[in-house]
Amino acid sequence: MAAHVLRHADRLAEKEALRVLTDSTPERWSYAALKTAILGTGTGLLRSGLKPNDRVLMRLGNTVEFPIAYLACIAVGLIPVPTSPQLTEAEVTKMVATLSPAAILYDPAVSAISTPSCKILTTDHLLEMKHLPPAGFDLGDPNRPAYIIYTSGTSGKPRAVVHAHRAIWARQMMFDGWYNLHEDDQLLHAGAFNWTFTLGTGLMDPWTKGATALIPAPGTTPETLPQLLRDNRATLFAAAPGVYRKILTTSDNPALPNLRHGLCAGEKLSETLRAQWNAATGTKLYEAFGMSECSTFLSASPDHPAPNGTLGRPQIGRHIAILDETGPVDLNAPGIIAVHKSDPGLMLGYLEAPEETAARFQDNWFLTGDLGQMDAHGHITYLGRADDMMNAGGFRVSPLEVEAAFLPHPDITSIAVTDVEIKADTHIIAAFYTADHDLVEDELKAFAETHLARYKQPRLYKRLPALPTNANGKLNRRALRAQFKATT
Helix, strand or coil: HHHHCCCCCCCCCCCEEEEECCCCCCEEEEEHHHHHHHHHHHHHHHHCCCCCCCCCEEEEECCCCCHHHHHHHHHCCEEECCCCCCHHHHHHHHHHHHHHCCEECCCCCCCCCCCCCCEEHHHHHHHCCCCCCCCCCCCCCCCEEEEEEEEEECCCCCCEEEEECCHHHHHHHHHHHHCCCCCCCEEECCCCCCHHHHHHHHHHHHHHHCCCEECCCCCCCCCHHHHHHCCCCCCEEEEEEHHHHHHHCCCCCCCCCCEEEEEEEECCCCHHHHHHHHHCCCEEEEEEECCCEEEEEEEEECCCCCCCCCCEEEECCCCCCEEEEEEEECCCCCCEEECCCCCCEEECCECCCCCHHHHHHEEEEEEEEEEEECCCCCCCEEEEEEECCCEEEEEECHHHHHHHHHHCCCCCCEEEEEEEECCCEEEEEEEEEEECCCCCCHHHHHHHHHHCCCCCCCEEECCCCCECCCCCEECCCCHHHHHHHHHH
């Protein structure tokens, strides 16, 4: 995977691979400097005693050290596990117990960690490694594990998703199927270095193509992004829909003369936002759909725009079906969106959970858990989740995980968590609870902060006389959302 990402580094040695957009002088990385830092870090990791197939938990901040360390691990056969810096110490402790990592790459500014029985390598160690002699690429079977990412499971327990080196091959299907990406492009991604959306779309994909990646410095606010896009002559812009929405509401001048189009993923793009962006900037937004278990596989592109209300169509080379319990459904009939097991972007499985992995397959198809319907031209309309999974700023979050975090609370007798729409196109996580009195919201928020990453924390708390249930006595979150909507 790493060798594929850096395949143009020698030919384009002096070309700018990365520009970190700071308030003053941008931090610039040539392809030669990038490759040197990655392979030097690879040498340092091996010299520290790590060996191929060791798992390496990444607890690093929003700096360039994150993608360098990530690719360095993959280059020398280690298996990196990138994680959100928002995770609490308790959440990380659970991950360590599941992963049994050989080392943790650790930035003390990110969060505290319990003393683990493994090696700790700090950012200072990583900075020293960049100048070591380059390691060689650990080439081998493309089906062997390359990296692990965590996703919030429907059971309420975060799941470790194992991906193979071949996953990078699948990303090429996006270059024409979504990006229209070229070597002379400058792609600005609005996310942080330590977000997997940024790692893939914002960094590895431009480098695989020989283009230039532009990443805003930490602390950059949405209203300043249009000026950064103009000043740096960005030709492509990638962000979650919420970022586009904030730009339109906070920027006085969203005009972007160099931008060909924008890319969005992570949450559903509304037709209203799509139209507003086009009217304000004269450029179009192209949406993509994927998940932790499989790289983006449905998308629109300049060559194949999506009809209003649809996600787009399967990228060339993808095999996608709409299934029910008996198999493929008729055209324009609803069902579960499924990916064929031969897709190179599909996960190897959940870590050490063969039964849970098998449960996600129907014959030769991986069931995404998302509902959709396909028309005669292959365009797929998204119909929502088949379960109660929530979307929080591009992160999928299980309500069961959030609810479980509140179980120790002494005053809460029962709790239900779901996402609710507080205004057009704006959803938040809300917690509805029963108790013998109204609880202080600030105290509930403080309780959540000690147990959950920020993106998993409810933004609204409301006491109810009772939680709605169905005829079988099971919690009915759909009724809860409808009840909330009716009272607002």
